Structures are given as structure tokens and as C-alpha cells.
Amino acid sequence: MNRSERENAARRIMERTPPVVPPDLCARAVRRGGRLLRRRRIALRLLWLLLFAAAVAFAVWSLTVRPWVEPPSEVTPPLTGW
């Protein structure tokens, strides 16, 4: 018995008794899949919202603090009466 004969015999054994498909399988899968999809959409929306909020917060903070402006020197004494 060579390889392909063995494989065909194994295939025949496996294909002997097909099970009966329950009628509510599709409905259950759709219900479950819909829930999964809804949850994924909500998570995506939350992530976008978080990103947007972070961007707004950063913009507001940078406009109020202006971190790019050089702070006035606190070490050198004021030069007066020279």
C-alpha cells in the first residue's frame, strides 16, 4: 500500500458519516458575530475619541504654557544705573 492509497483510505474513513447541521447555527453565529462587531466598533470609536482628546489637551497646554519660549533669566541681576 503506497502513500496515496493510504491517504485515500484515510479520507474514505473520515468521510463516512456526515453530521446533521442544526437549523439555528447561522442565526446563533450571526448574533454572536454581530455582538463582536458592535464591540469592536465601540472600542475603535473610544480609541479615536481618546486620541482626539489627547490632541486637544496637548494643544491647549502648549498654547498656555508656550514651552518653546525661552524663560527669562533668573540668575543675572538686573543691569541698572550703568
Added chain:
Amino acid sequence: MRERLVAQDARRAREFEAFVAGAAGRLLHTATLLTAESPADNPRARRLLTHALAHTYAGWDRLRGEDPYDDARQHLATRYARGMWHQYGGLGRSRPHPDSPLAALGPQERLILVLRLFEGVAEEQTAALLGLPVERVRTICDRATAGLLHPRRGPAPAVVRARTATP
């Protein structure tokens, strides 16, 4: 926006229903072979298939011309492979049913045999899907084929021992 979503949902449900009507029989057969349950009573195979189909449904809009059958089969195989490790300790829960043709094989042998021969997935793809070397897949498949065609005999050694002990 809402209208478009509703229309998309309806279209997806329609297409998915047509797909399930065509493919569920074959997929359930595959799942039943994997779980080694009797074809007449296969609650674990049904649960496995329902979960795999739910994932296919959730990713339906992103398939973009890919074969949904392929996707469902992939979910089925990876889900089963992940569950395999939890079932070694299970008491009786995962015991193979004697009506199943693959009752004599181990979970991994069943998985590879079913993917390779029953589903006709190529060796390389099976190996990539399960994260195994190709040679290992070939070895396990050969061993599983041999185990299926020539099942090991029952408690023969006990009889021999009994006979040697009597005189």
C-alpha cells in the same frame, strides 16, 4: 451614516447566510472530526463552529475577495489548537467518543490529519498555520494515517502475562 450602516448590515447578513447554507455541512463535519464526537451528538463541535463562524461574520467586510471558507476553517483550526492544551487535564470532558472514526488518535494528530487529508490544505500552509516545521507536520500526518488504518489492539499483553503466570 446610520442608513448606510443598516444597508451594510443587511447585505452582510444576506451574503453570510448564503455562505453558511453552502459551507456549514462541510465545516461541521470537520469540527466533529476534530473534537472526536459522535456525528449524532456533537455539542462541542457545534460550539467550536459557532464561534469560528461568528469571527468570520465579524470580519466579513474586511475579507475583500478572500475565501470566507478559508477564513472560517482557519479560525476553527486555531481555536481548536488553542483549546487542545486546556483539555489534557479535563476529566471525561474531552474523552473521544467511540463512534468517531478518529477516536484512537490524539488531538494534534486529529488536527493535522483533518487539515491535510480531509480539508486538503497544503503541508506548508498547515505548518504555517500551526507554527510547526513542515517535516514535523509530515511525520505527524503519516503517523496519524497509520494509526487510523491500523488501530492499536486492546489489552493483549495482559492475556499473555496471565498465561505465563498460570503454570
